[in-house]
Amino acid sequence: MSVNSKSSIRAEKLRIKGTVQGVGFRPFVFVLAKSEGLTGTVLNDGRGVEAVVEGPSEALERFRTRLLKELPPLASIESVEAEDIPVEGRQDFVILESRSNSVSTVIPADAAVCEACLKELTDKNNRRYRYPFINCTHCGPRYTITAQLPYDRPQTSMKVFPMCPDCLQEYKDPLDRRFHAQPNACDVCGPHVELKDKTGAPVSCEDEIAELLRQIQGGKIAAVKGLGGFHLVCDAANAVAVSELRRRKHRPFKPFAVMTLNDLSASRFVRISEKASKELHSPQAPIVLCPKTNDADRLLPGIAPELNRIGIMMPYTPIHWLLFFEAIGRPEDPDWYKKECDLVLVMTSANAGGEPLVIGNDEAVQKLDGIADLFLTHNRDILIRCDDSVMQQRDQDVQLIRRARGFTPVAVRLPYGGPSVIATGPWLKNTACLTKGDHAFLTQHIGDTDRVSNCRTLARAVEHLSEIFEITPKYIACDLHPDFYSTSLAEELADKYDAELVPVQHHHAHIAAVMAEHGLSEPVLGLALDGVGLGTDNKPWGGELLKVTPEGFERLSSIAPIKMPGADKCAREGWRMAAKIFAENGKTDALEKLAKDVNKPSLRLIAAQANAPETTSLGRLFDAAASMFGICHISSYEGEAPVRLQAASEGRRGQNRADLVEVISGHPNFVRLLLALSEYADKRQAAADFQETLAQVLAKKVITVSEKEQIRKVCLSGGCCLNSLLTQRLRKLLEQQELQVYEGLKVPPNDGGVSLGQAWVVLMRLHSTAKE
Ligand SMILES: [Zn+2]
Ligand SMILES: [Zn+2]
Known part of the structure; x- marks a missing residue:
């Protein structure tokens, strides 16, 4: 770089906002400024980071470009305001202490172990070799260990662990990866794991991780403390252990998520898209639902029965990594984690049926009594409970379906x-x-x-x-x-x-x-495809076409209502609505067969029940369809019937049977379609035709209304939009007519x-x- 004259030297004050605290941002600015030959200062204050930089104006420009481009992994910038200030002939670049009385603006989200820490964790010569709480400014716990702002060690559950001289030195060195890493710790000064039996008594063993793995591989069910709560863990390839876990958790069919070492190991039982892979290996490390391979049910029996996807995740805490490291015999190859590994672990939230996730050590032993055979706990408290986040892989993208760890509180x-x-x-x-x-x-x-x-x-x-x-x-x-x-x-x-x-x-x-x-606030059309929500007319809605403007909304149309004998019971028992439809349309044989299938002597009384409110819910229509087609009569978990209906249709090309859908004063009525499809011998084809017809009918309605209302933007939302076959079909049909389609992705x-x-x-x- 050239400094031709005094006049090209400038000084700027930059005010940087975003996730810039607790993520190694100041050292990053320091290194960047040094590399551009700039002098000045950087500090944290209540609004973010303030940097003063002085030097040749081309270098200042480069500095600002690189600032946005070369961010540390957990940082993100929302805005940079620059202001010219007088040149003072600053001699060096220094990191200043945070301004006193200033509250830092952001607690970062928890982040999966970074690659540098992973290498250290499994490097025999590193002082943190196999230390289960390794972390740095680029990774580790944040939100779940922080009681209040500012995000500083005394406000976190690390406050009870004073740093040893070695850790403190790293913490104070701006050029160290652990500079101001609040959870910084090592075997000498930091938290430790403990292995306990089912009564909470310590298990005597030489190595907790090795013993834990030995017991899991021997078919035991363990409760393992993670970032935002405990997981129940067992060997996913062990059908007996998996079915025992189902029995103990009273969870007969709901799929379990599994943890696997890497994409290569996972490719035996799921197909992972490029976008899904990127998410799986991101600092957020969510569970991603990916399509099963043909071998999946043989390799992992009972993990996701009757479904065509499995939720997978990659190790994201040091304890997870150590289990896999142990499973392949503590290899010395630094690239060990890229190799194939047979170990697949069930990792499911440790809670008793719908209760909040367990986070305390004693709480775990008490609440998981009769569920877990052993416990891996530790003495770093979880202050904020946070489940794993869940995404689903779709043809063109990935979609968040449960937003928690890694995303909260961003x-x-x-x-x-x-x-x-x-x-x-x-x-x-x-x-x-x-x-x-x-x-x-x-x-x-x-x-x-x-x-x-x-x-x-x-x-x-x-x-x-x-x-x-x-x-x-x-x-x-x-x-x-x-x-x-x-x-x-x-x-x-x-x-x-x-x-x-x-x-x-x-x-x-x-x-x-x-x-x-x-970022929309102009008028849009909204297709709300959902379970039940209370409408302004006091009736249960759920298959609605709305016009939404900044001032409010107008209900333009909905699907024709169906009856719910037993009202709220229908949310789990789709057969009730099926019985009503069969009875009202004189389908005696179908009604009798249904009675047999659901193990009732007769359904006539239920079908004739007076307590049968009407709903326009698309979710309930799916429940009724799943029962009428013989796919699922009773949901053992929320959304089971529609998700199994979708799974049944996969790989089939649906036929548009819109000829069977009557539109009565603008409301499409699907009853005649359901009756016709319920007579198909091939229930998979019935499911495919049902969804295709639904997409065609709904799209047609939206297109007609969009012309009338002169609105080209369409938002799709509601629980039924988890059905990616339906939403992808709708999107295609709407986009063919040059409508712009928006969905919830983040x-x-x-x-x-x-x-x-x-x-x-x-x-x-x-x-x-x-x-x-
Ligand atoms: Zn790290
Ligand atoms: Zn230490």
Whole structure:
């Protein structure tokens, strides 16, 4: 670089916002500035990072370009503001202490072990060889060990472990990978693992990891403490252990996620796309549902019965890596983790049937009594409970379907902000959403609020996030349904903050969530394909075509209603709706066969039941179809019937049988189609034809309405949009007519995204009234 004259020397103050604290950002700036021959300072303050750089103007320019391009793995920049300041002849580049009294703005999300740490972990000559808590500024626990801001060791569960001189030196050295790595530790000063038997008594053994693996390979079920909670772990290839785990967890069919060493090892039982692979190996390290190979059920019997996908994940904590390292005999080859490995582990959230994830050591022994044979615990406390995140691989992309570890508390950026809103979400698969300016923070996946313990977790998560981000809401958004726990929580919060309560219709919120994710606030058409949500007419909706504008929504159409004998019972027992349809259409033989299939003497009384509210829910239509086609009569877990219907149709080309769909005053009625398809001998073809026809009929409706309304943007959302066959078909049909299609990809399309939509409905409305 050339410094021709004094006049080309400039100085700038840069204000950098984003995820720039606790992620090695200052050392990165330091190294970058040095390499460009710049002088100046860098420091953390309450708003992010402030850097002062001085030097030749071309070098300053290069510095700014590289700043955006060469970020540390966990950092992300939202904005850089530059301001010219006087040249002072600064001599060196230094990292300054954080400004006192300033609260750091962000807690980073938890991150999977980075490659550098992995190499050290399995390098015999490294001082952290086989140390189960290795981490650095590029990886390790964050959100789940932090009680409050600023994100500093004394505010985390690492506060009880004073660093040894070696660790402290790394922590203080700006050029070290562990500079200000808050959870930094080693075998001398840090946390340790403990192996316990089923009563919680210590197991005496030479090496906890080796013994744990030995017992798992011997067919035992272990509870292993992870980042955001415990996992129940067993050998996925051992059919007896897997079925024993199912028996103990009272979970007959719901699929288990498995952990495998790498793509090569996984390729025996799943097909992984390039995009899915990238996610699996990202710092977020989610579970990804990938299509099974033909060998899958033979290799992993009972893992995902009757389904065509398996959820897989890669090791993401040092303990996980050590199990695989042990399984292949502690090899000395530094590239050992790229080799094929037979070990596949079931890794399922350790909780007792729908309860929140277990996080405490004593709690684990108590609550997993009768489920786990042994426990691997440790003395680094988990402060915030956080499940694994889940994605699904689709033909063209990957879609988040449960947003938790690795993604919480990273904000969703909105196109504009407003006063703070807290939205408390719906009833099932709950999350809450808190906004501050144009940032929307979603809590981790909490679960169904039909349980007191989950309700408590939801309330605590709202409190925690509002504290750490210092949010005082002016508006509280909730569901229309007066009896939901989330609604009464919203009422309490409205009282507490003296804020205005805004109930938002469930499917309106679903569509608004997609708009928020994609930065839309102009009018859109929304196809909400969902289970049940309360409509403005007090009826259960769920197959709706809405027009959503900043001011509100209009219900343009819906599918024709079907009857639900036994009301809420139909959510699990799809055969009830099937019985009603058969009975009303004089299908006596089919009704009798169904009675046999579900083991009831007669279905006539049930079919004639007076308590049979009508619903426009597409989810319920899928449940009825799955039963009528003989694919699934009773769901043992939420969404089982539709997911098995989808699985049954895979590989079949569906026929459009729209000739069997009557459209009565604008509402497509699918009953005649269902009756015709239920007579097919080939239920797989019935499933394929059902979905193809559905896509064709819905697309046609949207296209007609879009011309009338002059709206070209269509948002797809709701729980049924997890069915990628349906959404991909819809997308294609709509795009052929040059409509623009949007879906939830980073925020789940199911009820996990509803809270974001509730908040965005409020902000859009405020913004549009402010403009008037
Ligand atoms: Zn690391
Ligand atoms: Zn140490």
